[in-house]
Amino acid sequence: MTYAQRMIETNPSGAAVDASTLVECIEACFDCAQSCTACADACLTEGDVQMLGRCIRLCLDCADICDATGKILFRQTAFDAEMARAALEACARACRICGDECEQHAEHMEHCRVCAEACRRCESACNDVLTAV
Amino acid sequence: MTYAQRMIETNPSGAAVDASTLVECIEACFDCAQSCTACADACLTEGDVQMLGRCIRLCLDCADICDATGKILFRQTAFDAEMARAALEACARACRICGDECEQHAEHMEHCRVCAEACRRCESACNDVLTAV
Amino acid sequence: MTYAQRMIETNPSGAAVDASTLVECIEACFDCAQSCTACADACLTEGDVQMLGRCIRLCLDCADICDATGKILFRQTAFDAEMARAALEACARACRICGDECEQHAEHMEHCRVCAEACRRCESACNDVLTAV
């Protein structure tokens, strides 16, 4: 069991939406935040940093939003559906934009391929929770 | 001059939207993030923490989104209007929700009054940039 | 394979210290940041929030340091051993302090038990990287 699963399970409030849908989204948010942080750094080392300016920038943006969204979803005290929706919609959009960018470099750079995958999974997980909220 | 002003002015990309509107929003985001962080903590010390659970939680959420939005707006490299909009819309909504909550406690707790003010200013500044983008 | 493993493996810089030691520490930092974020929230819902003020506060602090340290360790471009050490030492100390506090509540609250475990693992992983750097 992951820490996200265990922490949601042991929270006295109980999960505000279906626990497995929620946990999948929390993990997808944090995995995406981490992948984007690492992808921005990996791009810095690549030869043509100029070309990757947009990728680095969008990865940093996406990491910030995913991280905020993961934390917001993790909190079960006095769950507020409108706050969750605000974060989830921003996160799904950020992941789409960043995923589209990383995908363009996926053939030549493995880190962009993995990061694009993390973005797609996070976008999809956010949309699943949006449907459930 | 504030650091936000100086950093936007010295950025070789130039500001993507009107510089003073942008700087006001960046500062409002970070001021709100800080106020929410401090208000959540101040609520913890108040007598009736149970009653303040919702306030603490929304302050933590709002701080996370404001902080992410402030960073995203600060980046001028390869500015992406859709990414900015995603963050700004989430931030304006988060500030409205958190500001409404803090306002309910503003009469009895000074920190909630100051925090509500920071939320209102940030919501308004986000909407100004949304119009300009 | 986790995202942390895949992102370290695909980074063109190569890991600055033994990759498996590094990945274990990055994952321990982010797991601990998440557990502390969730434990602070779970404590808010518990009956005696007053008694848990210190636990909530230390969990928020520890989450902030673990998150910063995880990101710093994830960056491989122009790795700086002194910067890594500064973060790792702070993180090991924060995890010890927070782990000691959570452990005191571990018998009565499962989320504190899981969080204490995450803190211990992270403290130990930070010390392992400190030895390797």
Add this chain to the structure above:
Amino acid sequence: MTYAQRMIETNPSGAAVDASTLVECIEACFDCAQSCTACADACLTEGDVQMLGRCIRLCLDCADICDATGKILFRQTAFDAEMARAALEACARACRICGDECEQHAEHMEHCRVCAEACRRCESACNDVLTAV
């Protein structure tokens, strides 16, 4: 009055160390976090990004630690001197390392000059609180 001043003043716990020393450090931490975030971005747009890889990376690291430290110092509930010290020592070191790097580019890039100044001020403010704690 800044928001940091107002929030410390209205906190029912009272400041754990001399309020003006504390507020100066909180503001220096957040100003430095913002300057480093913006400097990393500005470096991305400069011609020779390769040369600036180290500067970008250290700015991102320093921003993460300054942000965590600012939040930790802002919390007055159940203040823990050892937790504060762990963060402050890491922050002072991070600011020294990042300030030294930015200073090397200060002559040619205004954003690095401003960022170096923010780092020096933050390092000094952290040392002042370390003396007072």
